[in-house]
Amino acid sequence: MIKVAVNGYGTIGKRVADAVSAQPDMEIIGVSKTRPSAEAFIAQKRGYPLYITDIAKKKAFEEIDILIAGSVEEMIQKADIVVDATPGGVGINNKVLYEKYSKKAIWEGGEGHKVAEFSFNASCNYTEAIGRQYARVVSCNTTGLCRIINLIDSVIGVKKVRATMIRRGSDPGDVKRGPIDAIVLNPVTIPSHHGSDVQSILPHINIVTSAMIVPTTLMHMHFLNMELKNFATKEQVIELIKTHSRLGLIEKSSGITSTSQLKEYTSDILRPRGDLWENGIFEDSISILDGTDLYLFQAIHQEADVVVETIDCIRAMMGDVKSAVESIAITNKAVGLTTIH
Amino acid sequence: MIKVAVNGYGTIGKRVADAVSAQPDMEIIGVSKTRPSAEAFIAQKRGYPLYITDIAKKKAFEEIDILIAGSVEEMIQKADIVVDATPGGVGINNKVLYEKYSKKAIWEGGEGHKVAEFSFNASCNYTEAIGRQYARVVSCNTTGLCRIINLIDSVIGVKKVRATMIRRGSDPGDVKRGPIDAIVLNPVTIPSHHGSDVQSILPHINIVTSAMIVPTTLMHMHFLNMELKNFATKEQVIELIKTHSRLGLIEKSSGITSTSQLKEYTSDILRPRGDLWENGIFEDSISILDGTDLYLFQAIHQEADVVVETIDCIRAMMGDVKSAVESIAITNKAVGLTTIH
Structure with missing residues (x-):
């Protein structure tokens, strides 16, 4: 099982976490939030271990009965790969952390191409992502x-x-x-x-x-x-x-x-x-x-179309599935993407 | 002075009435409403004689102190030219009235080309409108x-x-x-x-x-x-x-x-x-x-750009001003269209 951390449990991150959980070959080892919110409750309801950027804020979460598993840095260490779904422009600053622990990382389209020097779309360039350390799923x-x-x-x-x-x-x-x-x-x-x-x-x-x-x-x-x-x-x-x-x-x-x-x-x-x-x-x-x-x-749908691409990107970078067709089929089946017509 | 009636004193009609009033060679002889409304008060404030389609509704207007000059049919008879600014699809039904009194008429873009068999834009085909009985100012x-x-x-x-x-x-x-x-x-x-x-x-x-x-x-x-x-x-x-x-x-x-x-x-x-x-x-x-x-x-600006075109269309159809450049200059000066930059 590929151990996935989602850094930034917001609009895209929460969807990626659910999509990862649905896959037969992946699991969520943690998601992160910066402050208590409705989404933090959702993470807890889903059973995703919740990590926070600033561990000093642990008490603010615990006061509203949200359990904190540790710091984001601890979460990174447990992962095979990190999906960075923090707000655009923030993600690039996290790269040093992924480098520190030699973790593979994926950014979303809020970051520019240069964050990973490789931009990804499953239908277009899946095989180019195989085995890569860094990738960016385009917007x-x-x-x-x-x-x-x-x-x-x-x-x-x-x-x-x-x-x-x-x-x-x-x-x-x-x-x-x-x-x-x-x-x-x-x-x-x-x-x-x-x-x-x-x-x-x-x-x-x-x-x-x-x-x-x-x-x-x-x-x-x-x-x-x-x-x-x-x-x-x-x-x-x-x-x-x-x-x-x-x-x-x-x-x-x-x-x-x-x-x-x-x-x-x-x-x-x-x-x-x-x-x-x-x-x-x-x-x-x-x-x-x-x-x-x-x-x-x-x-x-701005909240959704990159989610399935992110799943394929994880799979390509981890290297076990060599073809786009195969990965897309696994991803689609797991999330429930069948024809809309 | 060209005597202009505006049939339909709504979004476009009320602007055309004001633009006509501002011209040196035109005057408003009447505007029409079907029922009492804030716009009926505006017509009265502006001093435009107000005519109504269904004279039986006269009392409803008078009860709120809006004076009625007569029926739309009476208004048509007093005009040299009618601007039909009734809702799209309604205007074509009024053609029989304009034909009955041999009045020139202009429709707006809510009607199709066939209502007048001639579509107008001052910059493009002013001279083709000179002397015409009917024209349609495009949307x-x-x-x-x-x-x-x-x-x-x-x-x-x-x-x-x-x-x-x-x-x-x-x-x-x-x-x-x-x-x-x-x-x-x-x-x-x-x-x-x-x-x-x-x-x-x-x-x-x-x-x-x-x-x-x-x-x-x-x-x-x-x-x-x-x-x-x-x-x-x-x-x-x-x-x-x-x-x-x-x-x-x-x-x-x-x-x-x-x-x-x-x-x-x-x-x-x-x-x-x-x-x-x-x-x-x-x-x-x-x-x-x-x-x-x-x-x-x-x-x-959907409420405004056709208004100045309608004024030029009136002038072309009445035949006294032979060039687009001349009419446009008169219209612009009268309404206060000077450069916006």
């Missing part, structure tokens, strides 16, 4: 872009990509962030950084991205245009999408045309936390115009 | 697209346009519409109808549009990509934009990167109702990539 948006672009590129050929990301303002639990009534260009400049982040995994792809933030919490929405190298039909693209287990096709007959209806659906099918691990590609949006210009809309 | 989004596309096409040449519209869910005063927490694909299919609406004015433009609705009220945001026929620089595009009085350039130094900050600004410069009559083009977003691929973001 939710980059993950969603890489999955579909790589698939279309490898089968049909992609000449140029233009992607516009309409991003959720905050996660549902984050009540301090906005906007409430604005469309915020973020960044106002074009291109946004997302394109070069895609190139950290798919360096040969010519891609221009732009991004803005809107007052919603549930999911991001991508408008995607791919100039294809070869002619293709809508039907071919749909069949291709159906072959990829992490591209969910939202069929026209479902009547779903928004992020909120999609979230309602993933809740109704009893996904944990209503999580959408796949790209939610709207079948009715898939269009090929002027012969080689592919267009589509896809919803990306 | 706020189409207006915003036509202004910038026509300018770039006429000087640099446009091979293909891709535009994504992130639309406000409702106007600020409309408390019954959503969404509250969703990104709604509207339509889910690509292309949206906006492209063919642009072609009702610029039939030679190859354009693909897509649209979604988000939980905000203030303005729409457009992400625009134009494949140019010739090389151009960012500086050339900026200079070109500065030559067009209805393309407002939001300079980088303003720090404005969202619709809400822009609305705050137009309110601070004491525009009536904080209206942005121009396209709000973000200078810092203007980019030319791969030599001939132009990108930019522009904010479109």
Whole structure:
């Protein structure tokens, strides 16, 4: 069993911990929090040993009946691999700790490529991660872009990509962030950084991205245009999408045309936390115009799509499972990712 | 003086009435409401004679001290030209009334092209409107697209346009519409109808549009990509934009990167109702990539940009002012449209 520590039990960390626990070849040896919170109670309910950054705060946890197993440094020592899900920009500072104990570590997309000098997406570059000491699972948006672009590129050929990301303002639990009534260009400049982040995994792809933030919490929405190298039909693209287990096709007959209806659906099918691990590609949006210009809309659940990628990244780095197909199948089965259509 | 009646004193109608009143060559002879409301009080405060569709409702108005001048049919008879700003889909039913009294009429973009068999944008086809009996001022989004596309096409040449519209869910005063927490694909299919609406004015433009609705009220945001026929620089595009009085350039130094900050600004410069009559083009977003691929973001104030176009449309149809440049200058000066930067 691969012993996994999750440093940072927040939006992504708590999901990674549950996904690890569900795997046949992994176990959670500890998760960490900096201060008492509802999420600390959840960790305890799940039976995850809880470690804290500042051991002086142990009493504050114990006063509300949350047991503390020790310090984060102690947790690291017990792990084979650490998933660092601390807030973006914080994770890089933890690297010294992982180096100190020669532990493998994975960061999430809040950190830049340079934290690990290797960026990961299971469908694109699983084998390159085998045996690595450090890796970074790219952000939710980059993950969603890489999955579909790589698939279309490898089968049909992609000449140029233009992607516009309409991003959720905050996660549902984050009540301090906005906007409430604005469309915020973020960044106002074009291109946004997302394109070069895609190139950290798919360096040969010519891609221009732009991004803005809107007052919603549930999911991001991508408008995607791919100039294809070869002619293709809508039907071919749909069949291709159906072959990829992490591209969910939202069929026209479902009547779903928004992020909120999609979230309602993933809740109704009893996904944990209503999580959408796949790209939610709207079948009715898939269009090929002027012969080689592919267009589509896809919803990306910012809290969820990187979780399954992180599991595959753990498996690749530990080296026992050599193929992406095999790891993805194990991960999907364990968390309960079956087709959404 | 051109005698103008505004049939439908709502979001657009009340702005058109004020803009007409500000012109040196026009006057409001009446506006109409279907039922008592805050806007009916505003019409009375402004001194606009108020007419109602169903004269049987006269008492309901008089009970709250709003004087009624007569029926809509009586109003029509007194006008040289009627601006129909009734809700989309309603206006077409009023055509029989305008025909009955041989009155010129203008519809807004809520109606389709066929209502008048002629669609109008002052910068694009003013002279084609001269002397016409009927015209339709295209919607706020189409207006915003036509202004910038026509300018770039006429000087640099446009091979293909891709535009994504992130639309406000409702106007600020409309408390019954959503969404509250969703990104709604509207339509889910690509292309949206906006492209063919642009072609009702610029039939030679190859354009693909897509649209979604988000939980905000203030303005729409457009992400625009134009494949140019010739090389151009960012500086050339900026200079070109500065030559067009209805393309407002939001300079980088303003720090404005969202619709809400822009609305705050137009309110601070004491525009009536904080209206942005121009396209709000973000200078810092203007980019030319791969030599001939132009990108930019522009904010479109859904309540305002068609108002000045409607004034020019009135003037063209009445026939006294033969040039767009002349009419636009009169309109802009009268309402107070001076450069926003």
